[in-house]
Amino acid sequence: xxxxxxxxxxxxxxxxxxxxxxxxxxxxxxxxxxxxxxxxxxxxxxxxxxxxxxxxxxxxxxxxxxxxxxxxxxxxxxxxxxxxxxxxxxxxxxxxxxxxxxxxxxxx
Amino acid sequence: xxxxxxxxxxxxxxxxxxxxxxxxxxxxxxxxxxxxxxxxxxxxxxxxxxxxxxxxxxxxxxxxxxxxxxxxxxxxxxxxxxxxxxxxxxxxxxxxxxxxxxxxxxxxxxxxxxxxxxxxxxxxxxxxxxxxxxxxxxxxxxxxxxxxxxxxxxxxxxxxxxxxxxxxxxxxxxxxxxxxxxxxxxxxxxxxxxxxxxxxxxxxxxxxxxxxxxxxxxxxxxxxxxxxxxxxxxxxxxxxxxxxxxxxxxxxxxxxxxxxxxxxxxxxxxxxxxxxxxxxxxxxxxxxxxxxxxxxxxxxxxxxxxxxxxxxxxxxxxxxxxxxxxxxxxxxxxxxxxxxxxxxxxxxxxxxxxxxxxxxxxxxxxxxxxxxxxxxxxxxxxxxxxxxxxxxxxxxxxxxxxxxxxxxxxxxxxxxxxxxxxxxxxxxxxxxxxxxxxxxxxxxxxxxxxxxxxxxxxxxxxxxxxxxxxxxxxxxxxxxxxxxxxxxxxxxxxxxxxxxxxxxx
Amino acid sequence: xxxxxxxxxxxxxxxxxxxxxxxxxxxxxxxxxxxxxxxxxxxxxxxxxxxxxxxxxxxxxxxxxxxxxxxxxxxxxxxxxxxxxxxxxxxxxxxxxxxxxxxxxxxxxxxxxxxxxxxxx
Numbered sequence: 001x002x003x004x005x006x007x008x009x010x011x012x013x014x015x016x017x018x019x020x021x022x023x024x025x026x027x028x029x030x031x032x033x034x035x036x037x038x039x040x041x042x043x044x045x046x047x048x049x050x051x052x053x054x055x056x057x058x059x060x061x062x063x064x065x066x067x068x069x070x071x072x073x074x075x076x077x078x079x080x081x082x083x084x085x086x087x088x089x090x091x092x093x094x095x096x097x098x099x100x101x102x103x104x105x106x107x108x
Numbered sequence: 109x110x111x112x113x114x115x116x117x118x119x120x121x122x123x124x125x126x127x128x129x130x131x132x133x134x135x136x137x138x139x140x141x142x143x144x145x146x147x148x149x150x151x152x153x154x155x156x157x158x159x160x161x162x163x164x165x166x167x168x169x170x171x172x173x174x175x176x177x178x179x180x181x182x183x184x185x186x187x188x189x190x191x192x193x194x195x196x197x198x199x200x201x202x203x204x205x206x207x208x209x210x211x212x213x214x215x216x217x218x219x220x221x222x223x224x225x226x227x228x229x230x231x232x233x234x235x236x237x238x239x240x241x242x243x244x245x246x247x248x249x250x251x252x253x254x255x256x257x258x259x260x261x262x263x264x265x266x267x268x269x270x271x272x273x274x275x276x277x278x279x280x281x282x283x284x285x286x287x288x289x290x291x292x293x294x295x296x297x298x299x300x301x302x303x304x305x306x307x308x309x310x311x312x313x314x315x316x317x318x319x320x321x322x323x324x325x326x327x328x329x330x331x332x333x334x335x336x337x338x339x340x341x342x343x344x345x346x347x348x349x350x351x352x353x354x355x356x357x358x359x360x361x362x363x364x365x366x367x368x369x370x371x372x373x374x375x376x377x378x379x380x381x382x383x384x385x386x387x388x389x390x391x392x393x394x395x396x397x398x399x400x401x402x403x404x405x406x407x408x409x410x411x412x413x414x415x416x417x418x419x420x421x422x423x424x425x426x427x428x429x430x431x432x433x434x435x436x437x438x439x440x441x442x443x444x445x446x447x448x449x450x451x452x453x454x455x456x457x458x459x460x461x462x463x464x465x466x467x468x469x470x471x472x473x474x475x476x477x478x479x480x481x482x483x484x485x486x487x488x489x490x491x492x493x494x495x496x497x498x499x500x501x502x503x504x505x506x507x508x509x510x511x512x513x514x515x516x517x518x519x520x521x522x523x524x525x526x527x528x529x530x531x532x533x534x535x536x537x538x539x540x541x542x543x544x545x546x547x548x549x550x551x552x553x554x555x556x557x558x559x560x561x562x563x564x565x566x567x568x569x570x571x572x573x574x575x576x577x578x579x580x581x582x583x584x585x586x587x588x589x590x591x592x593x594x595x596x597x598x599x600x601x602x603x604x605x606x607x608x609x610x611x612x613x
Numbered sequence: 614x615x616x617x618x619x620x621x622x623x624x625x626x627x628x629x630x631x632x633x634x635x636x637x638x639x640x641x642x643x644x645x646x647x648x649x650x651x652x653x654x655x656x657x658x659x660x661x662x663x664x665x666x667x668x669x670x671x672x673x674x675x676x677x678x679x680x681x682x683x684x685x686x687x688x689x690x691x692x693x694x695x696x697x698x699x700x701x702x703x704x705x706x707x708x709x710x711x712x713x714x715x716x717x718x719x720x721x722x723x724x725x726x727x728x729x730x731x732x733x734x
Contacts, residue, residue: 024283025280041283045283045286048289051290052294054294059294059297060297060316061298061307066294066297069299072245074688076248078684081279083255083275084255087275089678092674093674094268103273105266106345134720138727
């Protein structure tokens with residue numbers, strides 16, 4: 001079975017990554033709920049992880065670096081989103097909304 | 109592989125900054141809440157000065173790299189680190205003034221100081237690494253610290269909102285950058301910039317150009333977030349307005365300079381080596397003849413959009429945001445017209461000039477807006493009668509930003525303009541000229557407010573000592589660099605061999 | 614390449630099996646069980662507590678802070694794995710480096726403790 005799986009060409013993985021990335025970008029740009037926006041950003045970052053791991057196994061020069069890179073990506077994504085959620089909580093306490101389209105105080 | 113044998117000494121500045129940040133955070137935690145925390149700023153300032161001492165000590169040496177190029181000390185990194193450290197030192201002095209006892213908006217004062225230090229650490233890593241992973245981690249240390257700094261006024265609605273906008277746009281930019289990096293990694297199998305450069309050239313010959321272009325464009329778009337140029341500039345006005353003024357100054361000067369450091373480092377060392385052989389046209393370097401066109405378009409678009417949208421602004425910090433978008437467009441021009449070793453000195457000269465004039469301008473803005481309690485441009489009305497020296501200093505900063513002779517900004521712009529003309533990139537030079545003239549309108553608008561409009565009050569404006577110091581340093585820097593541009597250029601060219609960026613010891 | 618298309622055949626077979634199994638089980642069950650409906654049987658939790666109110670309720674914000682702390686410290690341990698795997702080759706120096714890393718994490722924990730995040734007021 002694992003023998004058969006390794007025959008899956010690289011493009012399939014890249015396609016999954018591309019779809020995840022596009023879905024995430026679409027969600028991040030269009031969703032009104034701020035929590036969903038943060039979730040969509042996580043999707044984009046996970047698309048990167050899929051790419052990196054796929055390249056580490058099936059790229060032109062296979063190696064372990066891609067997997068290490070994805071470890072860094074995972075931790076940094078967690079830190080970034082944790083800060084995002086913390087700021088969102090401060091915002092929610094002051095304004096009582098998590099709707100992105102209500103955040104327009106500075107628009108003239 | 110003996111890790112202990114590596115020359116860890118070259119990382120001394122980074123270790124000092126890390127240590128200072130750690131110690132500051134521990135002191136802040138175990139100190140009673142009601143104590144004045146401004147001495148933390150002085151401790152931080154000492155740390156920055158110590159780090160600066162070691163950076164100068166190592167300057168001009170042969171490039172050193174440890175941890176398989178993950179850390180690399182070369183002239184390029186040294187020059188940028190000096191800019192960062194000078195900027196952060198001035199910023200600390202400004203912040204000690206900003207976080208005085210009257211200011212009740214920022215409750216977390218200790219955090220303010222050590223977050224600036226961690227951001228500084230991130231910037232220094234961004235300037236001196238030759239590995240994609242390390243560069244990326246540096247970028248994120250800077251980003252995450254600055255997200256918190258923007259939102260540090262926890263009860264302030266604008267601050268909350270701008271921090272959230274900054275996090276969301278920053279995280280999307282990170283994802284885009286990483287997605288681009290993943291393609292570059294995929295066709296080279298390494299994250300070392302020099303190995304990438306070698307393998308990318310052969311990958312290009314083998315027909316993987318599509319992935320190279322994909323990686324290039326995604327990274328360009330993602331990294332343009334940090335320097336706030338066109339495809340990713342929309343966050344700047346809102347974030348600049350909502351952030352506390354010292355943080356706005358930080359974003360507009362230091363974070364931007366760090367963005368340039370990482371962009372120049374990655375693009376010049378990774379994409380430099382790609383050569384395209386065509387039977388009829390011979391061979392040419394892809395980066396310098398093909399991809400540069402796209403950077404040129406971004407630069408031109410930033411100049412046009414930044415300068416025209418600034419015309420309509422009535423909030424001084426929003427105006428500075430659009431102005432900084434345009435300034436970033438100017439600084440991108442030398443990268444487009446990469447013309448020998450002068451490239452580095454041109455870019456750095458402009459960054460030095462930009463550092464002095466922008467930090468000085470923000471110091472004046474901080475004093476005036478806190479005094480009047482509004483960020484409207486009209487708060488500058490009658491400033492000349494209230495405090496002539498502040499008004500004259502602000503005039504010098506604005507003239508320099510606009511690029512009027514005998515200021516630092518003029519020579520910075522002049523060198524960039526000449527490089528564009530020499531490279532026969534006339535349309536970009538024309539755009540730069542035209543938009544500079546447009547920029548006179550809004551810069552002179554502020555000057556007109558200061559001298560010719562009557563203010564609401566004639567009371568003398570008391571400029572506190574730390575802010576006055578920063579303003580004085582800004583004026584001195586701007587005028588001295590403007591009067592003796594050769595001194596700076598000679599120093600840069602003689603002490604720092606920028607081409608060693610391409611050399612791998 | 615033929616092996617690769619075989620994978621899709623496998624996936625299709627699994628898909629069919631996956632759909633078939635619950636359908637078959639439910640159909641069998643329908644024939645075997647006694648069909649005797651009365652009102653108590655149709656409540657959500659038979660012999661349980663009746664749910665009240667809406668299902669979209671707000672959780673206490675303290676849960677989020679705990680979750681944030683958990684996410685950060687949980688994810689940082691990721692770096693311990695590659696170090697542990699290569700421990701034999703890295704030796705003492707890497708051990709010291711890892712200790713520095715953990716000390717920095719502990720400072721983060723002290724921060725959370727001093728800021729009273731760990732207390733449930």
